[in-house]
Amino acid sequence: MTGLGPxxxxxxxxxxxxxxxxxxxxxDRPTFIDLxxxxxxxxxxxxxxxxxxLEREVPxxxxxxxxxxxxxxDGSMIGxxxxxxxxxxxxxHVRSHAGAAELGYLFLPRAWGQGYGTEAxxxxxxxxxxxxxxxxxxxxxxxxxxxxxxxxxxxxxxxVRRFEEYGAEQWFGVRSPVPRSG
Numbered sequence: 001m002t003g004l005g006p007x008x009x010x011x012x013x014x015x016x017x018x019x020x021x022x023x024x025x026x027x028d029r030p031t032f033i034d035l036x037x038x039x040x041x042x043x044x045x046x047x048x049x050x051x052x053x054l055e056r057e058v059p060x061x062x063x064x065x066x067x068x069x070x071x072x073x074d075g076s077m078i079g080x081x082x083x084x085x086x087x088x089x090x091x092x093h094v095r096s097h098a099g100a101a102e103l104g105y106l107f108l109p110r111a112w113g114q115g116y117g118t119e120a121x122x123x124x125x126x127x128x129x130x131x132x133x134x135x136x137x138x139x140x141x142x143x144x145x146x147x148x149x150x151x152x153x154x155x156x157x158x159x160v161r162r163f164e165e166y167g168a169e170q171w172f173g174v175r176s177p178v179p180r181s182g
Contacts, residue, residue: 004083004101007131009066014123019116020072021081021123024063028070031077031108032062040109044145046166071107071120078116079107081124086138100174101128103139105151112147118154125155125175136174143169 014021024032033054035041042048063070067083082104103125107117125137139157141148149171157173164170 004067004085004132007066011127011131014069014127016119016123018073019120019123021069021120022072024061024068024070026061028077029058029060029062032058032080035080035106035108038109041106044142044148044168045106067101069120069124071111071116073111073116078111079105079120081105081120083124083128083137101132101135101137103137103155103175117147117151121151121155136176138172138174140170140172143171 010023013023033051036049036054036058037051039048063080069081070077071079071081083101084104086100086102103121105117105121111117128135128137137157138160139152139155141152143149143162152171152173155175157175160172160174162169162171
């Protein structure tokens with residue numbers, strides 16, 4: 001299931017101290033291909049995809065759909081964040097939180113370990129809380145993905161349960177709405 005329902009899209013670009021989160025543009029296409037072809041990025045999301053396949057499949061203007069944000073640093077794409085509605089019968093038989101927004105993120109390896117994921121995801125979650133107050137957000141990641149688990153904790157997600165899927169243990173968490181101060 002994709003999209004966020006009745007949310008006006010696209011929002012104005014979201015700006016943080018170091019990043020801009022915006023809708024995809026044609027100039028992002030090579031980076032989308034690099035992102036999905038990266039063996040490091042693919043480690044916990046089903047593996048890298050062949051470049052020739054991505055060249056055929058990635059649209060001329062990728063990431064142009066409700067809930068998809070390009071993460072830009074100094075004018076260049078370094079990753080992406082998605083918010084999609086969770087299916088009623090998700091894999092792994094985790095049926096809780098059907099229809100909730102589910103956070104996803106991918107960053108180029110050169111952007112890892114510098115706090116960009118935390119900064120960008122926090123901005124998207126703040127925007128979501130302002131746009132749809134009171135709605136929880138869920139997240140699923142492999143338990144072996146220590147960086148993603150650490151990020152989930154920093155963002156305020158708490159574990160609901162673990163389950164087996166794709167031959168690996170998965171972690172499913174929820175972030176209850178947090179009132180914005182100020």
